[in-house]
Amino acid sequence: MNNKITDISSQEKNSGTIAIKVDGLNKWFDKFHVLKDISMSVLEKKIIVICGPSGSGKSTLIRCLNHLELFQEGSVSIFGQELLNDKKSATLIRENVGMLFQNFNLFPHLTILKNCTLGPIWLKKIPESKAVEQAMVLLDRVGVSKLVSKYPGQISGGQQQRVAIARALAMEPRIMLFDEPTSALDPEMIKKVLDVMIDLAESGMTMICVTHEMQFAHQVADQIIFMSDGEIVETGPPEQVLKNPKWDRTSHFLQHILSHTS
Amino acid sequence: MGKLTNPKAELLEFVPRPSRPPVVVTYGFTGWLKKHLFGGFWNTLQTIAVFSLLYLLLKPFIEWSVIDAVWVASTRRECLEISPDGACWAGVITWFNNLIYGRYPDELQWRINLGFGLGLVWLMPLVLKKLKNKIGIAIMAVVLYPFLANYLFIGGEPNGLHYIIACVALAYLMMIYINIILIYTGCQLLEQYLEPLLERISPKKAALLSHVACWFVLSLLIVSIFQGVQLQHVPIDMWGGLFLTVVISSFAIVMALPIGVFLALGRRSNMPVIKWFSIAIIELVRSVPMITVLFMSVTMMPLFFPNTMDLNKLSQVIIAVCIFAGAYMAETVRGGLQAISPGQFDAAKSVGLGYWQTMFLIILPQALKLMIPNIVTSFISMFKDTTLVSIIGLFDIMLMARNISIDKDWYGLHSEPLVAISFIFFIVCYGMSQYSQSLEKKLKTSR
Ligand SMILES: Nc1ncnc2c1ncn2[C@@H]1O[C@H](COP(=O)(O)OP(=O)(O)OP(=O)(O)O)[C@@H](O)[C@H]1O
Ligand SMILES: [Mg+2]
Numbered sequence: 148m149n150n151k152i153t154d155i156s157s158q159e160k161n162s163g164t165i166a167i168k169v170d171g172l173n174k175w176f177d178k179f180h181v182l183k184d185i186s187m188s189v190l191e192k193k194i195i196v197i198c199g200p201s202g203s204g205k206s207t208l209i210r211c212l213n214h215l216e217l218f219q220e221g222s223v224s225i226f227g228q229e230l231l232n233d234k235k236s237a238t239l240i241r242e243n244v245g246m247l248f249q250n251f252n253l254f255p256h257l258t259i260l261k262n263c264t265l266g267p268i269w270l271k272k273i274p275e276s277k278a279v280e281q282a283m284v285l286l287d288r289v290g291v292s293k294l295v296s297k298y299p300g301q302i303s304g305g306q307q308q309r310v311a312i313a314r315a316l317a318m319e320p321r322i323m324l325f326d327e328p329t330s331a332l333d334p335e336m337i338k339k340v341l342d343v344m345i346d347l348a349e350s351g352m353t354m355i356c357v358t359h360e361m362q363f364a365h366q367v368a369d370q371i372i373f374m375s376d377g378e379i380v381e382t383g384p385p386e387q388v389l390k391n392p393k394w395d396r397t398s399h400f401l402q403h404i405l406s407h408t409s
Numbered sequence: 410m411g412k413l414t415n416p417k418a419e420l421l422e423f424v425p426r427p428s429r430p431p432v433v434v435t436y437g438f439t440g441w442l443k444k445h446l447f448g449g450f451w452n453t454l455q456t457i458a459v460f461s462l463l464y465l466l467l468k469p470f471i472e473w474s475v476i477d478a479v480w481v482a483s484t485r486r487e488c489l490e491i492s493p494d495g496a497c498w499a500g501v502i503t504w505f506n507n508l509i510y511g512r513y514p515d516e517l518q519w520r521i522n523l524g525f526g527l528g529l530v531w532l533m534p535l536v537l538k539k540l541k542n543k544i545g546i547a548i549m550a551v552v553l554y555p556f557l558a559n560y561l562f563i564g565g566e567p568n569g570l571h572y573i574i575a576c577v578a579l580a581y582l583m584m585i586y587i588n589i590i591l592i593y594t595g596c597q598l599l600e601q602y603l604e605p606l607l608e609r610i611s612p613k614k615a616a617l618l619s620h621v622a623c624w625f626v627l628s629l630l631i632v633s634i635f636q637g638v639q640l641q642h643v644p645i646d647m648w649g650g651l652f653l654t655v656v657i658s659s660f661a662i663v664m665a666l667p668i669g670v671f672l673a674l675g676r677r678s679n680m681p682v683i684k685w686f687s688i689a690i691i692e693l694v695r696s697v698p699m700i701t702v703l704f705m706s707v708t709m710m711p712l713f714f715p716n717t718m719d720l721n722k723l724s725q726v727i728i729a730v731c732i733f734a735g736a737y738m739a740e741t742v743r744g745g746l747q748a749i750s751p752g753q754f755d756a757a758k759s760v761g762l763g764y765w766q767t768m769f770l771i772i773l774p775q776a777l778k779l780m781i782p783n784i785v786t787s788f789i790s791m792f793k794d795t796t797l798v799s800i801i802g803l804f805d806i807m808l809m810a811r812n813i814s815i816d817k818d819w820y821g822l823h824s825e826p827l828v829a830i831s832f833i834f835f836i837v838c839y840g841m842s843q844y845s846q847s848l849e850k851k852l853k854t855s856r
Contacts, residue, residue, distance in 0.1 A: 210755075213758075213759055214758075215755055215758060215759065234763070234764075237758075238761060238763065241758065241759060241760075241761040242761055244759075245759065245760075246755075246759035248752060248755065248756065250752060252750075252752040252753060252755060252756035253756070254753070254756070254757075254771055254775075255775065256774050256775050256778065265760070265762075265770065266760040266761060266762070269762065269766055269770065270760075270761050270762065270766075311756075314760065315759070315760070318760060318761060
């Protein structure tokens with residue numbers, strides 16, 4: 148693993164384009180208040196890690212960012228483009244935002260290669276030969292280029308998740324959302340997926356990761372957001388949140404998690 | 410990371426051992442018998458019991474249908490004189506042609522064979538590997554082929570719209586085959602020869618234009634070639650037998666899936682009007698017996714269409730059967746759609762696909778694959794259900810079979826035609842089910 152900690156980048160560039168701006172976001176599932184007054188802003192090329200106990204609304208929050216969930220109150224804007232409740236806005240947003248899921252969600256009826264070329268061919272109208280070429284580069288980058296003609300059901304979970312990364316990258320997004328990308332994997336595969344994510348982070352992608360891999364957070368995150376019960380409890384650089392949390396809730400959760408992973 | 414490994418100790422290198430080919434167990438025939446049929450006391454007893462039961466049941470049938478049967482005779486009376494206890498297949502054989510073609514004139518039956526033959530010819534390219542745009546060919550087959558077949562079956566003067574559409578369809582078929590020959594001999598496609606010419610007119614649409622141009626020229630050619638060929642008119646009342654059954658049921662089978670898919674999607678839609686409309690159609694049609702739908706189609710459908718439209722009984726029945734089949738299929742499709750995990754929708758959306766793209770590229774291919782057994786089951790039952798049209802007086806295979814028993818030569822010959830039809834139906838339905846199984850195997854991609 149490449150162990151150079153990239154703390155330089157996080158401190159130096161304090162100003163930059165705002166990639167994501169969330170303002171006063173409230174969301175209810177029926178009467179259940181999932182997200183309460185969430186506000187945050189993410190600068191371009193920053194890596195944000197969101198953690199928190201199960202059911203605290205982490206998935207819901209990042210699903211709101213690419214229009215997979217609708218919200219009732221507040222506003223979200225991606226690169227200055229406000230997210231509205233219509234199809235056109237959804238398509239515009241999703242052009243810029245790629246997303247990874249806990250259980251990969253590859254398309255099981257298509258080969259690995261087709262999984263990665265489908266979007267470019269149908270949405271960007273790129274000719275097939277060129278799409279294949281680009282997909283091969285990406286698949287090579289995530290280290291699964293030998294598996295291109297297999298189907299998702301025939302490869303391991305770690306490989307599937309890396310293919311999912313390549314599939315998202317094929318659409319050339321400027322922001323990537325990760326929803327617990329490694330929690331369905333065993334340790335050896337986790338490392339390979341994290342390596343790809345670290346590589347991605349170093350290449351300057353704006354990333355929001357819901358994850359409980361604290362070592363990863365420590366290594367690449369510019370900011371950690373701790374959520375509980377639909378609220379942002381604490382936010383700050385990893386050093387601060389991980390070493391000197393302000394709230395008992397955070398410290399309690401971190402102790403819990405660290406005792407499990409290390 | 411480095412805490413767990415001990416740097417001092419010499420580590421052995423782990424090399425995975427090479428894989429062996431899988432163990433194959435063979436028994437041979439007697440071994441197989443011993444293992445599966447006569448392994449142990451109870452197993453042997455079961456085998457004997459089942460076989461004796463089969464013998465008891467099958468013996469009388471075989472005696473009746475094969476051993477005592479009469480194959481050659483000119484009337485039923487003659488049959489009974491030769492062998493009173495056997496089947497009289499002679500009647501079925503005499504009427505066989507009518508069972509298959511109904512009252513279609515004997516000397517014109519080649520047109521039916523040619524029509525169905527062309528249908529097969531149209532579908533055959535779909536199994537070729539090198540051919541592109543198979544979906545286009547299949548859609549064209551659905552859209553154009555019926556006109557071609559219909560013209561062959563009905564006949565008429567070689568002029569008018571019907572004749573021209575049939576020629577256009579034939580031209581498309583010819584173009585497919587010319588292109589296949591060109592591909593397999595390593596040449597360019599037909600339309601690619603024209604493309605450079607048309608590129609000057611409109612560089613962007615040159616491919617499409619040249620395709621249409623080739624098609625048009627071929628159509629003109631065919632229209633003029635067949636100008637002199639007169640096909641004698643055979644009114645639809647003369648159609649019948651298995652031929653009619655196949656015509657009706659193939660409409661039902663081909664239309665069921667698209668109608669079913671759209672109704673199922675409509676039922677899941679967020680738009681209330683579409684949703685309620687789909688639910689209404691599905692529930693109404695499903696809760697009414699097929700026979701009622703058929704009767705209504707004949708008596709009531711003319712009320713819904715303008716007087717000037719010339720609707721015959723057959724097209725009314727076909728419309729009714731298609732809607733009926735579609736409504737049933739809709740529920741099958743909905744079941745399949747529900748089996749797809751929501752994660753697939755999320756993934757498709759996050760890649761950026763829109764609603765129709767998500768449905769047609771991601772969701773339906775998976776859902777349809779899951780549903781193949783159900784779909785084929787309903788195809789089979791549709792094929793069998795079409796025999797109900799005999800009730801409203803279409804001379805399908807069922808009515809032809811009953812006609813045998815009121816023919817003056819074969820008066821009272823009831824069972825044999827029914828057994829013969831069962832046999833025909835079994836062959837067709839078993840064929841469909843076998844095909845579906847091979848399709849399932851072919852499409853099996855994961856695990
Ligand atoms: N579609 C839904 N309808 C109703 N309630 C929902 C829905 N999705 C999530 N919830 C509820 O919203 C809350 C937040 O869910 P969410 O999935 O965002 O949590 P999470 O922080 O991602 O948890 P985990 O770590 O387990 O993934 C949970 O209590 C959940 O039960
Ligand atoms: Mg979650």
